[in-house]
Amino acid sequence: MTMQIDASLLAKTRAEEHEADVWGEFFIPPYFDQLALTTATKSVFITGKRGCGKTMLLKYFDYHTAFSKRREQIPASEIDHVGVYWRVDTQFCSSLNHRGIEEGEWSVVFESYFGLVIAIELLHAAKTIAQSAFQELDEAKLASLAFLSAGDYMDGAPTGAGDLLRYLESLRRKFTTWVSNVKAMARPVLPPGRHFVLSLIGDLRELPELATLSLFVYVDEVENLVPYQRHVLNAFLKHSQRPLIVSFTSKEHPSDNQTSGPESINATHDYRLLDLDKFLEASKPTTFFAEVFLSNLDIAASLATSPRLDIVRSHDRLAERQGPSYQKEVIGIMRKHFPEMSDKQIAASALREPALKDILTRKISKALKDRASKLSAHEFLFEGAAPEALVTLPALLNRETLVPEKVLAELHRFSAEGKGSFDTTWVHNNLFGSILELYRPFARECPLYSGFDTLATMANNNLRNFLILCYKTLEVADLRDEPEAPYSVDIQCRAAYDASEQLIKEIRTFGRLGEQLRVFVLRLGSIFRALQASPAMSEPEQNQFTINSGGRALQAEEHAFIAEALRFGILVEQQETKSKSGVGLDIVDYQLNPIYAPYFQISYRRKRKLEISVEQFHMLIMGNETDYRELARGLARQLSDADAVQLGLLLS
Known part of the structure; x- marks a missing residue:
């Protein structure tokens, strides 16, 4: 039976949009x-x-x-x-x-x-x-x-x-x-x-x-x-x-x-x-986030009370909600509402799309031509070739350390036996980034941005961001005349893009540095997107940076900018991950909030980082367009001219 939902209630993702009296609308946090x-x-x-x-x-x-x-x-x-x-x-x-x-x-x-x-x-x-x-x-x-x-x-x-x-x-x-x-x-x-x-x-x-x-x-x-x-x-x-x-x-x-x-x-x-x-x-915020969403659905359906509302409104039942069976049930409901595809399933699905298979074929052909190889793309796209391995080929074939003939032999072995380099490292290290790169020129709706667990990861422990992702999904589903759960992967990833775009536009309202912070996000996201386009993809999934070199210390205004970006959740401060430079352990990593990842079609997972100098950081946050483009060219020196153009695409 279709449940009638008052969408205007679900649009209230900020507490300020609620009346002063929120009795029945507040859910006891864990x-x-x-x-x-x-x-x-x-x-x-x-x-x-x-x-x-x-x-x-x-x-x-x-x-x-x-x-x-x-x-x-x-x-x-x-x-x-x-x-x-x-x-x-x-x-x-x-x-x-x-x-x-x-x-x-x-x-x-x-x-x-x-x-x-x-x-x-x-x-x-x-x-x-x-x-x-x-x-x-x-x-x-x-x-x-x-x-x-x-x-x-x-x-x-x-x-x-x-x-x-x-x-x-x-x-x-x-x-x-x-x-x-x-x-x-x-x-x-x-x-x-x-x-x-x-x-x-x-x-x-x-x-x-x-x-x-x-x-x-x-x-x-x-x-x-x-x-x-x-x-x-x-x-x-x-x-x-x-x-x-x-x-x-x-x-x-x-x-x-x-x-x-x-x-x-x-x-x-x-x-x-x-x-x-x-x-x-x-x-365990994901369980609480799920409870809030499901409870708000009941309220929007004009249910004055329900088993879900009874338990989340009651302080006396807080301990009951901590039980593993209850939490498993709640998470299970959300995973049914917001299903996901595995990376392997996405790869197989992509190759059933003629346009995507054509993109992959052209990328493989170009890589072989650039390597002066006598092999053809057709030899790699043989019957029974494992899709999850095929999708990673453009990255692997562009690496000078890998001989195309060896990659082809490994592809045959993996497709027949499930063993070899594809099984041990190549698929694990490259599939996620390769899927992003495959979908990037094709459409905004990359399936990697779907599934309850992915939504929770992109929300980054922020309830409001999580609810915006969920409500955008319902909005897109309604526009496509598919209002009932489960919501398709296509609907979810389109909603993720829309939510990400909305939240980037909102940045300009963030205090006295709002517009400067918005431009910073556009610049940084564009750089990560262009670096992802590197043919060899030797550093896939970059969405962090660290400032670990330069001829001076950070100045007061630069510290103040970082503080504002952290205060509004634009950047997420992380303990340092592995550093190539081997510089001391007191260096801080800054991750671009994963909620912005769908807009740039970059990874929401915390993986690789970009190491920049103090002077480069200054150009990134305070430089004019000429300064920024000079910085972008320096950071993208390993890219082709066509790929480097991506650095300027999203700044309008």
């Missing part, structure tokens, strides 16, 4: 208990790359979700952790700087502004709690509560919850207007941030039912704040304790630890550092 956020007694600093699940996690702990109207039962203990998710308004916070006002004065202003924002959220939270299934507080009780402390900070401030909320929201609007007119208006008086929020919490705690209320503020993307603002919030973090605890999230590990006073913060005493990327990597 590392959930290790975070211990609800029982925290001090701040946390949560880090992780784009798409790792930071924002969705915080929305789950936010009061909109914790006290959701969709939640039928809410335990009394929920009041011990009332979460507020506050995403930094980068543009507005950046305007609270300079403009004829000293930084010290801005610090006081920002602290008061932050306190005002959180106070408003606290009152909204109280209203939400009163309207929820939480038994201890209803709207009548909240209406009877007087916030007597408000008048101590602001003359004439109302004490009723609703009136005070409207008063503070009006004050915020006045403050916003002043920010736009700092020279023309008198600054509105704001209450002192920390003390004001603590006083309102104290007023709420006057109700016996709310005596244990604690407010947990999660500031998202704290790295985007102006430095002095970061220092103000660092001070909030340093002095956090129940009933008010301020925590941060960031794409990068904390680097600016200064507070607005003489102190600084550190992970030992002031906060716990929680790296979600590391938690996810250690917890």
Whole structure:
């Protein structure tokens, strides 16, 4: 039976695209208990790359979700952790700087502004709690509560919850207007941030039912704040304790630890550092990714509940999901949805395509001609020749160390007996790269970019990237009128190309260096693609580089560029693999994120690397087109002129 899917729900691959209330849409990650956020007694600093699940996690702990109207039962203990998710308004916070006002004065202003924002959220939270299934507080009780402390900070401030909320929201609007007119208006008086929020919490705690209320503020993307603002919030973090605890999230590990006073913060005493990327990597992420996709399919099919949704939504069933039989079942379902072909099957399938077989024949003929061999391509393409061996012939026949007659003899032996050089090394080392090279001039839909395990590898432990790959597959399947799983290999690899292209276009939105990062990816991917086209393919599957030579050290701006590329997940930092130069072990390898591989038709597997100098790296990231093409010619000196042209194909 066909399951009707609401595709608009599946298009939401970013937490920001979801409503504030994500009850029923958040699935308990396998590392959930290790975070211990609800029982925290001090701040946390949560880090992780784009798409790792930071924002969705915080929305789950936010009061909109914790006290959701969709939640039928809410335990009394929920009041011990009332979460507020506050995403930094980068543009507005950046305007609270300079403009004829000293930084010290801005610090006081920002602290008061932050306190005002959180106070408003606290009152909204109280209203939400009163309207929820939480038994201890209803709207009548909240209406009877007087916030007597408000008048101590602001003359004439109302004490009723609703009136005070409207008063503070009006004050915020006045403050916003002043920010736009700092020279023309008198600054509105704001209450002192920390003390004001603590006083309102104290007023709420006057109700016996709310005596244990604690407010947990999660500031998202704290790295985007102006430095002095970061220092103000660092001070909030340093002095956090129940009933008010301020925590941060960031794409990068904390680097600016200064507070607005003489102190600084550190992970030992002031906060716990929680790296979600590391938690996810250690917890079999492919199973969790599969659960998220399958659960979202149920939601998109308008299933309010299902066996899958029941288990992934329940904290109590987390241990059950760690069992090998359960995990095998989930992975099995995904492999049926997203089937793959083995490299050997792909080779056999390719040779059944007349156009691909013709490409292979021409490549073999050219290699034999270049080697001045008397053999013909027809002699290699004999009846019964093993397809997985045939596909590797262009690479092998272009190697001067291999005599064509010997390659032909080995081909006969392997095709007849399954033994010899093809069996021991040649197929294993060259088949994947040879398939890529065979399909490259033929079509964008190379079958190597299909299969659940391949999608997970290309996603590189990033949930958002994985979901984009899966949802693109459903989108392409629908366009081709084949909406039901299993999804064909052709559909999957077309979707992989589309997803990769979309994510490359998105790079230009990545911070202040967005466009420079996008050009860098296009240049690097084009170089790897052209190097793959080397006839001898002596270095197949290059998708990494290392900077291990040059006449100088990396400069500050080059280090900053690498840091940005790592922060946004464009590059993946790796421990050094085998180096030809034998230079020391402290050299770092940088892999181009495998999610971009389908666009360039290069390998997503971590295999070979390109060794470049500091000067070459500078030209790659900061050089103009002339500089880049000079670099490309130098790196591709072993290529033919026709192959070297590939270095410039993808830069438009």
